Amino acid sequence: MIAKENRTFDEVFGALPNVNGLPKLARFGAPTRYGPYPDVVVMPNHLALARRFALSDNFYMDGDVSADGHRWLVGVYPNPWMATNYVQAYGGHSTFGLGEVGRRALFGSNASLAPEDYLEAGSIWDNLARHHVPFRNYGEGFEFAGVEEDAGEKPTGAIETVNIPMPAPLFANTCRTYPQFNLNIPDQYRVDQFLADWKANGFDDPARMPRFLYFHLPNDHGAEPRPKDGYPFHASYQADNDYALGRLIAFFSHTPYWKQMAIFVTEDDSQSGVDHVDAHRSICLVISPWVKPGYASHRHTSIAGILKTEEELLGLPPLNLYDALATDLRDCFGNMPDVRPYTPVPVDKRIFDPARAKDPKDPATATEPSGPAMDDPRYIMRSLARQERERER
Numbered sequence: 157m158i159a160k161e162n163r164t165f166d167e168v169f170g171a172l173p174n175v176n177g178l179p180k181l182a183r184f185g186a187p188t189r190y191g192p193y194p195d196v197v198v199m200p201n202h203l204a205l206a207r208r209f210a211l212s213d214n215f216y217m218d219g220d221v222s223a224d225g226h227r228w229l230v231g232v233y234p235n236p237w238m239a240t241n242y243v244q245a246y247g248g249h250s251t252f253g254l255g256e257v258g259r260r261a262l263f264g265s266n267a268s269l270a271p272e273d274y275l276e277a278g279s280i281w282d283n284l285a286r287h288h289v290p291f292r293n294y295g296e297g298f299e300f301a302g303v304e305e306d307a308g309e310k311p312t313g314a315i316e317t318v319n320i321p322m323p324a325p326l327f328a329n330t331c332r333t334y335p336q337f338n339l340n341i342p343d344q345y346r347v348d349q350f351l352a353d354w355k356a357n358g359f360d361d362p363a364r365m366p367r368f369l370y371f372h373l374p375n376d377h378g379a380e381p382r383p384k385d386g387y388p389f390h391a392s393y394q395a396d397n398d399y400a401l402g403r404l405i406a407f408f409s410h411t412p413y414w415k416q417m418a419i420f421v422t423e424d425d426s427q428s429g430v431d432h433v434d435a436h437r438s439i440c441l442v443i444s445p446w447v448k449p450g451y452a453s454h455r456h457t458s459i460a461g462i463l464k465t466e467e468e469l470l471g472l473p474p475l476n477l478y479d480a481l482a483t484d485l486r487d488c489f490g491n492m493p494d495v496r497p498y499t500p501v502p503v504d505k506r507i508f509d510p511a512r513a514k515d516p517k518d519p520a521t522a523t524e525p526s527g528p529a530m531d532d533p534r535y536i537m538r539s540l541a542r543q544e545r546e547r548e549r
Contacts, residue, residue: 161377201402295372313338343400402500
């Protein structure tokens with residue numbers, strides 16, 4: 157499972173020929189001008205993966221924003237406390253502050269469950285642990301209320317200011333050197349940290365390789381341009397994210413496990429873009445040697461459908477009625493495997509050069525602030541307006 161941040165279907169896949177898309181909205185998936193550079197395709201690996209493997213053009217986010225979206229990603233639907241709290245907070249009526257009495261809001265905890273909204277059956281982490289399915293988590297679930305996501309907070313990208321309980325299975329099976337959400341940190345660094353963790357844990361040995369892996373690759377969220385740090389445009393973040401995704405898929409496709417793998421790529425929500433079908437329509441890639449090549453699924457599904465498909469593949473029961481009754485993604489799979497490895501499409505260095513992106517271990521990193529935390533609702537409209545200005549320059 158690879159979870160990313162905030163994109164709609166049309167802005168990445170809207171120009172593909174075999175889907176229900178609107179090409180003029182495909183600002184990251186079609187030749188577009190950024191600054192002085194014409195004909196830039198920002199996310200070529202997403203397109204290459206969609207053409208070779210499978211995707212859905214009828215896939216929708218269960219949540220509205222990061223706060224509830226990350227809960228849906230781990231199989232937890234928002235309970236009344238959560239649903240009330242995140243709406244109040246996004247409206248500016250409930251805030252987190254260290255000077256306040258008590259903990260008034262959960263913000264800064266999009267990737268983590270709070271004790272108040274933990275469901276009876278728990279999350280995907282509990283489901284895996286109950287049924288003895290080994291897993292490894294990279295970047296999800298360690299962002300608690302009051303978290304600081306500033307520059308220099310390596311390697312995890314965060315400093316926790318409040319002690320909040322977390323699920324024991326998640327605590328025991330999470331990589332401590334993989335960064336969570338912090339846009340000062342390149343997604344390339346996240347991939348490097350994963351590769352180092354793979355080697356350190358000896359996952360080349362089938363006896364040690366977990367059956368389930370979860371990744372958070374957040375930089376397609378986008379932030380303020382930081383030219384000195386290798387991000388001259390807002391679209392530089394999406395290019396970083398795209399190349400990191402290509403690298404991950406290429407790595408897995410060269411392992412002995414590739415012929416038995418299924419990789420699901422999605423977002424936590426779709427709030428930063430526009431889509432001609434629905435504001436909640438988003439990205440769902442299904443990557444495996446066993447999928448139908450170039451297949452576009454038109455079955456209505458959602459994050460709960462991804463979770464259900466993962467549970468079916470792993471032999472797990474559903475967590476709740478949402479995944480139990482969801483439409484799965486079995487139509488994407490065929491019976492003729494194609495085990496050829498994947499070669500990542502090179503990044504367009506005019507908008508993002510991985511060699512120029514600041515290493516978060518560099519004391520001079522993040523010479524310019526990256527922008528908002530994951531859950532800052534004020535950022536969304538500014539982001540859309542800035543991207544339009546970039547395209548018009």
